[in-house]
Amino acid sequence: MPFATGRCSYTRRFACYVIDLLKAMTLKDVSNLLDVSWNTIKDIHVRYFERHYSSPPLDGVDCIGIDEFAVKKGYIYKTIVVDMEKGRILYVGFPK
Incomplete structure (x- = not known):
């Protein structure tokens, strides 16, 4: 069923x-509003963060590009790592 989320008791x-x-x-307010357990709301929240903010898989990455750019001229710099073949961002962070 495409509208189900697998082993979960709620739909997408x-x-x-x-x-x-x-x-x-x-979390508590949403739980009370929907009359659903806090654990279910927390599970949905954790799955969302894992799906959207976990590190991307590095399988098949053969060529990377690394660049540093200024966010605020002369003050804040960030480093970006890109898969050059697929054009996807692998990492963005602050250099130390």
Whole structure:
């Protein structure tokens, strides 16, 4: 079933709704509003962060490009690492 999220007891649409609510509310507030356990709301939140903010897989990366650029001229610099073949960003961070 394409609308289900696998082993979970909620649908993808419900998870998207919860994530939208979490942009303006706390976990506890969303849990109380939807009358769903805090653990379920937390599980949705954790899965969202894992899916959107985990490190990308490095399988098949053969050629990288590294560059440093100024965010605020002369004050804040960031380093970016890019997969040159696929054009996807692998890392963005502050040099030490």
